[in-house]
Amino acid sequence: MSSPNAGPRPRVVVVGAGVAGLTAARRLAGRGIDVLVLESSPRIGGKLYARDVGGVVVDVGAEAMLSRRPEGVDLARELGLEIVHPTRASSRLWTGGALRPLPRSLMGVPCDVDALAASGLLSGEGLLKLAEEPTLAPFVLQGNDISVGDLVGERCGDEVVDLLVEPLLGGVYAGHARQISARAAVPQILAFAERGSLLEQAAELPPPSDVPVFAGLAGGMGRLPYALAEGLDVRTDATVRELVRTPHGFALTVGPTTAPERIEASAVLLATPAAATARLLGELAPEASAELAGIESASMAVVTFAFAVEDAEVLGRESSGFLVPPVDRRRIKASTFSFAKWDWVRAAGEEHGVVHLRTSLGRHGDEVALQSGDDELVAWSLADLAEATGLRATPVATHVQRWGGGLPQYAVGHVDRVARIRAGLPDGIAVAGAAYDGVGIPAVIASADRAVERLLTP
Ligand SMILES: Cc1cc2nc3c(=O)[nH]c(=O)nc-3n(C[C@H](O)[C@H](O)[C@H](O)COP(=O)(O)OP(=O)(O)OC[C@H]3O[C@@H](n4cnc5c(N)ncnc54)[C@H](O)[C@@H]3O)c2cc1C
Structure with a gap:
């Protein structure tokens, strides 16, 4: 943390009481650090509600x-919450006026071409294009990134993108396959394509096992923020509007313009969505701020x-x-x-x-x-x-x-953009949340851990 012994009592202010901010605050408090969480809305939890x-x-x-990534279930266990798993009921695709089985896939890349053919999902032409994929030379990436849709489309055909990749990516990112970064969103597919056939490698993935892929909480994921916030100093209805440097650290301007309050901090962890983080960093870190503003x-x-x-x-x-x-x-x-x-x-x-x-x-x-x-x-x-x-x-x-x-939205080039954001942060400032290393809850928790380590590592 920057100058922990300088000036008044060291304190970290965490901005944003979503899962990222609350996780970070809990970790910091667990290391004996004085933490204050400021949340603009009247409730905590952000997207967990x-x-x-x-x-x-x-x-x-x-x-x-x-639950295949450990961070979410580990945190829930640490908090004493009851972890549950979905039933075996399976999801389907509503397309062409009918509900059809959702073929097993790696984010849309089919794991079983015969089952896909039998499902009637793809046209004859679409199946022919797919059948060529194992004969294609390994993919060579031009530049440093490509969209998921362009990558899978080039190898497996547009129908696979439109009917399989799009709905799956739409579920996670609410985005478009031909705009989302393969390197950020599906690094495994990119690595497979660079090695050889996507279909052959997807077919070799272990079949579904009894180990559940997803987990939830009895009573809902909305319980997680309340368990995290227990014992923490969290202020709701506290919008942070400005962040500036002071001789001993930073000062945050909080609350309505008519009655602003100034809060001092020795370090600040911004766990706000990209647009809000961009605004708050405008003066302190203009380059990181501009990069953040580019995240749609x-x-x-x-x-x-x-x-x-x-x-x-x-x-x-x-x-x-x-x-x-x-x-x-x-x-x-x-x-x-x-x-x-x-x-x-x-x-x-x-x-x-x-x-x-x-x-x-x-x-x-x-x-x-x-x-x-x-x-x-x-x-x-x-x-x-x-x-x-x-x-x-x-x-x-x-x-x-x-x-x-x-x-x-993780646009093409997102991984490099995030590296530039982190490189542009001054000492004593860290960022965490869904904008960086993954939008899913375990990835967001991991980003909070990473931000805490940044602040605590001299
Ligand atoms: C509808 C929906 C469904 C989803 N489903 C899943 C799912 O099933 N599984 C999964 O893993 N992920 C899911 N996600 C993604 C996941 O929930 C989010 O990526 C994650 O919860 C984001 O956490 P966060 O802490 O980064 O941000 P947020 O939850 O957005 O928290 C940021 C907080 O910062 C506050 N804030 C903003 N500006 C200021 C300011 N100036 N001052 C103070 N506070 C401020 C906000 O009010 C908010 O509370 C879903 C997302 C959505 C929208």
Whole structure:
């Protein structure tokens, strides 16, 4: 930490009480450091948020975390939270007017070409293009990066990109395959392509095992921030508007312009979305700030429904929902049947005679999620659900959650951009969050750990 013994009592101020900021604050406090967390909104948690829908508190933001990466489940265990795993219900694709099985793939690169052929998803032409892939020479990257769509399209054909890669990437980044960085988002696919055939290497991946890929929390991921914040000094309704250097460290201007408050810090950890971090670093680190300002984001909405149990029987329990390829031009991009995916959601719903499911709308560059009214988002969701599944009932309860700028976009060149951002930070300032090394919860937690180490390493 910069000059820990200079001036007043050393204190780290963490800006942003999402999972990144709270994780960092907890780690710092655990090392005996005085930490204050400042959060602009009236609640903590950022994208981890649970609300009462039809009598049951369910996630209306992030609802799962990868469990093959250890950071999320390890943190939840450390906090004494009960980890659960999704059921075996599988997701499907809603395309060409039918719900079809989602073929096993590595982020859209098929692991079993025969099964893909049997699914009827690709045209004869699409299958022919795919069949050529193992004969192609290893991929040679021009420059330092390429989009996921261009990489997979060049080797496997556009249909694989449009029907498989797009809906899967759309789920994680709410972005477009032909804009998202392969190096940042799917480094394994890039490494495979540089080595040889994507299809052959994807086919050699171990088949699905009993080790679950995802985990959640009983009661919802929305519980994680509250467990993290326990014992921490967190102030909500505290928007940080300015960050400047002082002789002993830094000063933050907090609160409304009419009643600004100045808070001193020996070091500052910015765990805010890229646009806010760019604004706060404008004076202190103009180059890092400009790079951060170049990270775009996608806005989206999550609409959560509770239906009477008897009304939703048509959905069955075998499927956990479906993804929608953008080429199908539907309003929703996915639906998660939460009652079929999570046993705790089903059990809690049954006590109230309801089942829960959610839809998501909005991709990068498409402001529909932000600009449309709640009624429209609900009506579009119900219309698409009815057409896809036959569910025509009126919901018992509905909740619309907008996530303006909710997901950062990892454009081609993102990894280099992040290196330049980190290189441009002055001593005593660190950054963490979804904008850097991965948008998923484990990656965000890892970025918080990395930021803490930066501040603590002389
Ligand atoms: C709808 C949705 C679903 C998702 N689903 C999943 C999922 O299932 N699994 C998964 O792994 N990931 C998922 N993600 C991604 C993941 O949830 C996020 O990447 C992660 O939670 C981001 O955490 P964060 O701490 O970086 O940022 P945030 O959660 O955005 O927290 C940043 C905080 O900073 C505050 N802030 C901003 N500006 C200021 C300021 N000037 N002063 C003070 N405070 C400020 C904000 O109010 C916010 O609370 C999802 C994301 C979305 C939007």
